[in-house]
Amino acid sequence: GTFNTISGTSMAAPHIAGIAAQLFQANPSATPAQVEDAMKSTAYKYSDGAAYEPAPLGTTSYDKGYGLVDVVAAAQAVR
Numbered sequence: 001g002t003f004n005t006i007s008g009t010s011m012a013a014p015h016i017a018g019i020a021a022q023l024f025q026a027n028p029s030a031t032p033a034q035v036e037d038a039m040k041s042t043a044y045k046y047s048d049g050a051a052y053e054p055a056p057l058g059t060t061s062y063d064k065g066y067g068l069v070d071v072v073a074a075a076q077a078v079r
Contacts, residue, residue: 019071026075038078043067 016039023035030038040057043066052059060066 016069019069019074022071023075023078027078030078034078035074038074039069040066042070042073042077044070 019039020035023038024030027034037057040060043058045052045059045067046061046064050061050063052061055066058066
């Protein structure tokens with residue numbers, strides 16, 4: 001009765017911050033731009049929802065962004 005499901009950028013922010021910390025741990029000399037590129041370029045693409053459109057770092061969709069972050073792939077990409 002006291003639990004609820006919520007979503008949005010405010011719910012995603014702590015997860016992305018933690019993933020960014022892991023990527024900086026994988027490569028302490030990485031720049032913020034390199035970490036962002038690694039997360040966006042290796043993201044898993046959802047098949048449902050709006051179509052993905054070309055973007056500077058791959059493809060993006062208005063309802064799901066670049067997709068679901070693949071932490072392992074992003075850590076390998078940032079090294």
